[in-house]
Amino acid sequence: MILKMSSLVSMAMRQTPLTCSGHTRPVVDLAFSGITPYGYFLISACKDGKPMLRQGDTGDWIGTFLGHKGAVWGATLNKEATKAATAAADFTAKVWDAVTGDEVLTLAHKHIVKSVNFTEDSNCLLTGGNDKVLRIYDLGKPEAEPQEIAGHTSAIKKALWCNNDQQILSAAEDKTIRLWDKNTKEAVKTLSFDASVSSMEYIPDGEILVITYGRTIAFYSAHSLDLIKAVDAPASIHSASLHPEKDFFVAGGDDFKLYKYDYTTKEEMESYKGHFGPIHCVRFSPDGELYASGSEDGTLRLWQTAVGKTYGLWKCVLPEELSSENSEALYCPPAEIKA
């Protein structure tokens, strides 16, 4: 049996979450960009109306997008982290230059906007909100009227592009998730639940949909909307995220804790305390090395996937070496040990 050095370290170490302060109200949504030549980035949506951009691996603040006049309910970045989009209670969705922080576009809606999502090529923006209508904006022709898709009977909470941006997945307060064809604007499939869906994450690689409702974290095929597997957590869950390599998933909700599960066995591996309020959103970074959580307590916290590994601001310190006088000798070699 081979025990990885990293597993030995993890067993001896206690998770130290990194707290990102700056918001003054609950953090309700967060999103990572893809991996860019400058690393990856994180955007957080907050009820204080001031979404923030942070360096993804350290949590260092980069800038605040100023302009919204109400709570920001949704935020997203394009893959290259050159554009950001936000959805707010001031009845607008805004598109921003994520390098300069400048507001590029304001898209007026008829009610609170809850969700925004770019296509892979960043040319179109999907919005959804309390007016129950999905809208597709062509960012090359911002003055043109958006395409509209109606059908939901209650406020839309989340809307995502999927299946090569040919289809749209939307979750609403009407307790349904619907899969729409972008061209015909027809609902291809509908999933109904007993409870309102609290969150939805789409994993393009593998076409998996992660859905949370009540205490359940469920995984569906994004093509067929067939259930793959489901897990019940100890408390009501508001958000969950699947690791890029699909070995773990994390979830958080009402009891302020973050839960980490083995995706294959569905077993709960760890739970972490840290937040002082319910967790509203949780997402894995694009490289899977950390996950970020946003809470009612107004903070964002970064958590290590492999506890104790040297990454970002975390430094691997082997327990015996903590009392060593020669602190320069501290390192964590990725060796394997036979047991």
Add this chain to the structure above:
Amino acid sequence: MKTPVSVLRLPSGPEPNSRGFDPSSPRFTALCSSSSSDDDDDDEEQQRLRSELRQRFLWTLSLMKHKLVQFDMHERVRMRARFGASDLDVLRLQVSELETPLGVQREALVRSQDVLACSFEL
């Protein structure tokens, strides 16, 4: 007893007086085309106008002191009060004899983000 993972430092937080997006960062300099002198002139003009507007706003706040001010809030709520002062970030306004739908509040702090408009006689 598990040892907590060490950290080099805490994540840096927002700067108090700036919205960030440092123009000298490697990403900014690489991705943003350099501005021409025309852009610089525009920027200067914008900055001048911004300074002017900011000055007028601050003068208005100081003129409001001791005056009877009417606050227009959401849901068509209107409240009158005697204006005292604003805090540094203009987040809260200190007022006296605030006439609210629930009665008169001798001393109060009004959250400026909740105020749609305020008016007073010069």
